[in-house]
């Protein structure tokens with residue numbers, strides 16, 4: 001008999017007290033060992049519309065709801081006695097007549113009241129004008145007939161409600177529908193396109209249907225059950241979206257990439273994929289890397305959630321930051337740690353070199369940027385190489401004469417660094433890439449990279465050389481819309497061609513529909529990378545809704561601080577924990593403005609206050625983006641430094657992306673403030 005658990009069970013389980021959870025775990029383990037349920041006093045639930053629902057007694061108060069057929073035992077729900085019975089009386093578990101996926105259907109007649117949600121004017125701006133009454137809002141899905149609604153998995157019970165739904169009632173209704181149906185409806189509302197799923201053969205096992213797998217999982221053994229119950233609130237650990245699952249399970253003949261807007265689960269895919277690869281080949285060594293040490297530490301924690309079994313796959317999955325793994329390999333190779341020249345050292349050597357050859361007409365900042373993004377990034381060692389390099393991502397044009405004037409400066413710096421035994425990260429990555437390229441046996445069987453949009457050329461070369469040239473050797477996850485540290489460059493030119501093996505996730509799990517659609521206005525709807533790969537950002541949907549982001553322009557810094565303080569206080573009063581609040585500003589220097597605003601509030605020390613560049617990969621229930629003043633966003637110093645119009649465009653784009661990254665860290669609340677005159681970007685939020 002198949003033993004299964006449903007996401008409705010893990011969700012209800014996570015709401016119980018620790019003591020009750022312990023008792024429930026014991027009962028579920030008993031049931032797995034002995035599905036007849038001896039000792040658990042299994043009772044059929046007479047009032048349920050579905051004859052397969054039974055209750056099992058955990059203790060005096062707690063009841064487990066199971067769905068039992070000849071072939072399967074599904075643990076569906078757990079709760080206090082009356083709540084558990086009421087849940088089962090209102091549900092049927094059945095294969096959908098059109099899609100064939102098993103669904104947990106809420107019986108319509110027993111749903112007393114579908115509460116109206118907050119207005120959704122940011123999602124459907126053309127319909128919802130200020131002051132418009134809910135009852136005048138048009139029915140969103142009126143043009144769709146029964147056949148169309150059934151094809152996307154709307155249960156027959158809910159056809160009438162769906163057809164009558166207006167934008168004001170949609171999210172409340174959506175919470176009663178199976179996720180595949182509500183997602184397809186949301187996409188239809190946002191784009192006017194109804195995307196129907198590819199039909200699955202009728203004879204196939206309805207529990208194996210991709211849409212069934214996102215809410216019901218077959219549990220093969222006790223170890224899997226332990227994992228599923230260890231972190232019941234981490235839904236991603238057990239239930240994946242079909243598009244995520246495909247990317248986790250699929251084999252790719254060459255380098256592959258997952259793309260998608262912020263919060264669509266790219267990191268989750270990367271982690272599942274690393275664990276899947278390690279599980280599948282018992283000797284395989286997997287490298288799972290991300291941009292920074294804190295992000296790598298988060299990856300390590302999540303790997304443990306997914307694979308907690310002792311002596312399991314974890315020892316074979318190395319998690320590290322880009323630089324961290326390079327540093328380890330450098331030490332293995334050379335027996336010492338690399339002595340990296342800091343920006344201060346570089347600036348000083350560049351200044352000295354420019355003075356020594358009396359170079360005029362180029363700012364210090366330009367020299368450092370040219371060194372970092374061209375000379376060092378591409379490992380150029382001669383004027384010849386410099387003359388022919390495409391200066392990818394450096395949009396300003398430098399003629400042959402200018403390059404010839406500049407090269408001696410860079411040559412002097414190169415010599416000076418070498419004499420002092422200094423190196424640079426680009427040098428470290430390039431050196432290791434050269435060494436690895438020659439090696440048949442690679443230290444890892446699979447390389448999985450998160451936050452890949454911010455890989456530098458030398459870093460990509462290194463990882464490409466580190467990954468074995470075999471199917472699934474290299475997998476990258478990233479969003480060009482969040483590229484904030486790198487100039488664009490061609491991956492293909494470095495041998496990493498993901499064209500034809502790049503897939504975009506479209507369902508956002510992190511950020512409410514309101515915040516996500518407002519933040520999306522900061523970026524173009526289609527982003528194109530240097531190799532011509534397009535990232536289509538239309539049709540992304542969020543799985544929940546919430547209040548619209550708020551924007552406030554204030555007269556001065558004190559007024560801004562008072563406003564932010566008041567807002568944060570309200571959040572705390574609503575029960576949002578201090579650790580669940582993040583405040584972001586453009587530069588490290590401005591962090592004091594954020595700290596001053598929350599000083600003295602309870603838990604202020606636990607709130608994150610940081611520059612936007614450190615927001616990458618994080619998430620909070622509530623986020624303030626402060627100091628969005630003209631001059632800070634975009635940052636004046638960067639703008640002043642642009643060599644020409646084209647470079648200016650690139651700076652404006654990166655500054656926008658920084659703001660996009662900061663805003664999309666918010667799950668439920670987003671508050672943007674600035675002192676007048678405020679950043680031009682804020683206007684995008686009020687459009």
Ligand SMILES: Nc1ncnc2c1ncn2[C@@H]1O[C@H](COP(=O)(O)OP(=O)(O)OP(=O)(O)O)[C@@H](O)[C@H]1O
Nearest residue numbers: 235236240241262263264265266267268509510617
């Ligand atoms: N299948 C899922 N079920 C439930 N939650 C999910 C699922 N997939 C992702 N999430 C949740 O959505 C949030 C965002 O996921 P993740 O960090 O992987 O997104 P991302 O695309 O990497 O985001 P970003 O680009 O902003 O770093 C996380 O809280 C994660 O737990």
